[in-house]
Amino acid sequence: MGELQSALDALSGVDLDELSDGPLLDHVRELVVARNRITAALTRAVRRADVRAACEHDGAKTMQSWLRGHLRMAAPAAGRLVGQGRALDCLPLTEGLFTDGELDADSVEVIAAITEPRNRDKAAAQGIDLASVEAALLLVATHGSHRDLRIAVADYLAKLDPDGPEPDPTEERAFTMVQHPDGTWTVHGTLDPVGGQKLATALESTSAASRCAGDTRSRAQRDGDALVQLADNALATGQLPVLRTVKPHVIVTIGIDDLVDPATCPGAATTGLGATISAARARWAACDSTITRIVLDPDGLPIDVGRDHRxxxxxxxxxxxxxxxxxxxxxxxxxxxxxxxxxxxxxxxxxxxxxxxxxxxxxxxxxxxxxxxxxxxxxxxxxxxxxxxxxxxxxxxxxxxxxxx
Known part of the structure; x- marks a missing residue:
């Protein structure tokens, strides 16, 4: 490990501006291979610790919790690392290419789907040689694109049980929103083919309606704006389900002095979900909204609540x-x-x-x-x-x- 640390120290000292384009691209390629090899070594070590329940040494219940608590790793990343280690027990060829740096962790995760218990059971019942399937998928992984690999795995899994019951599409759907300390949100989700097509069509329609001359937004920015616009449209109808006797609405709280101050006033307002925003953003939200005046006593307790004013x-x-x-x-x-x-x-x-x-x-x-x-x-x-x-x-x-x- 000492030699590895020394090599990493040497890498940080490389003057990239001295490299011409060809050598710079070669350098990037070599770094990707090195990253893959290090990730493979990490996955192997985590797997051994998982098998031996080494996390008990520090009083942790699982390797995922140990990775989160001791290495401050995000929960999804910790789960993927442990899961890939378990899958590689059944994928010796994949593990070999991963160790050599020819595969990255994303490709390993895609191939690992064939080792899930229900998929292994279906393959065994039909006399399918999992090693042959793995070898075929590795040819795609090493000669095609990542998308090609995902399509190949999806095709295999679909044909594994062609006569089985049609799955409930809602079981394939997941959506998470995580609010960060600065008030911004990260969105992550998975949709079934039909549900995804519905959302993509709605976003495309909404995005197209908001395009204007000189629009330089990226596709991701346009889709982000379109998603917020869809939420605006739904809220504006007034037909969303009632939450605790109150129609769903966005809440922003701001002092009257900051509200009327023309300055930006960062950190002057708070949202109903606890984020801190500027007075400028609060004025934007308040421009076409319902206003409620609340008078507070010196201890910050409400003593008078006025009527809502549209x-x-x-x-x-x-x-x-x-x-x-x-x-x-x-x-x-x-x-x-x-x-x-x-x-x-x-x-x-x-x-x-x-x-x-x-x-x-x-x-x-x-x-x-x-x-x-x-x-x-x-x-x-x-x-x-x-x-x-x-x-x-x-x-x-x-x-x-x-x-x-």
Whole structure:
């Protein structure tokens, strides 16, 4: 291990800028092989510790819990490491290529599916030689892409029990959302083919409706915005199941002084799930929402709760929808039912809740306007072009008009 540490120290001292493109790519290739070999060695060691219940030495119940507690490893990573070690007991050829650095942990995880007890039992009942299946899959893994390997494994598993009962698709679905200390969320999930197709179609439709001229978002960013828009649409219907006698809604708490302060004021507000956000984001959320005034005593205890007040009443929203028809941000085609009603002069700064002081903005562009962009209505312009959009630097976003022929 001392020699390995010395080699790693030497690697950290390599001046990558001195390498030309070819040698730099060779260096990356060698590092990937080395990473695979180290991961294989780690998996082998974890497997031996798992078999011997070595974790009991430190009072831990399982190797997964030991990895999480002593090495601060994330639970999914610890579970994969232990699971792959167990699977490799049945996959000697795979273990050999993993040890040599020819396979990575992701490929091992895909192949490991054939060793799950129910799949091994089905193979044994049909007289299938698992070693032959492993060898065939390794040819795909070493000569094809990772996607090719996943397709090959899925095809094998599907044909393993062609006449079996159709599985409940909901059993294949899983979805997790983890909130981090800074308030952001990580989303991870698995959907069955039909469920995944439904979500992909909904995201594609919603994403396409929010595209505008000059949109430089990546596919991942567009899908993220589309997912939030789907949630907005569902919440706006008011038809979601009631939670503890109250319709589901997003909660943001902020002091009145921070709410009316035009500064960003980071860390001024909290969400209903405990995240800390800036006053700017709170004002964005409050622009088309229901406001409740709560007066607190010096100890922070509520002493008066006012009635809920809807910032934009239904009759004004209908009038704004009739006038604007869609998001007014330059180049955006998002339909009216995707949009919030934005106060051009914010209501907490004295802006009237009126048709004249309102504009439709989709969720994405509503956020832009609350973070530096600006919209203005120009009644002297022809219909359809009466809204102007300005960047934070004051320059106007202009949409090129095709020449008439």
């Amino acid at each position: 910032v934009v009443p239904a009759h004004i929203r209908k009038a704004v929808e009739l006038r604007d028809k869609k998001c007014v941000f330059a180049g955006c085609e998002a339909p009216r039912w995707y949009c919030d009603v934005h106060h051009i002069i914010e209501w907490m700064n004295g802006g009237r809740t009126s048709v004249g002081n309102s504009a439709l903005l989709c969720e994405r562009h509503h956020g832009k306007v609350h973070h530096g962009y600006r919209i203005e209505r120009d009644d002297t312009a022809p219909p359809g072009r009466r809204w102007r959009t300005y960047r934070p630097d004051g320059t106007e976003i202009l949409i090129r008009t095709p020449l008439l022929t």
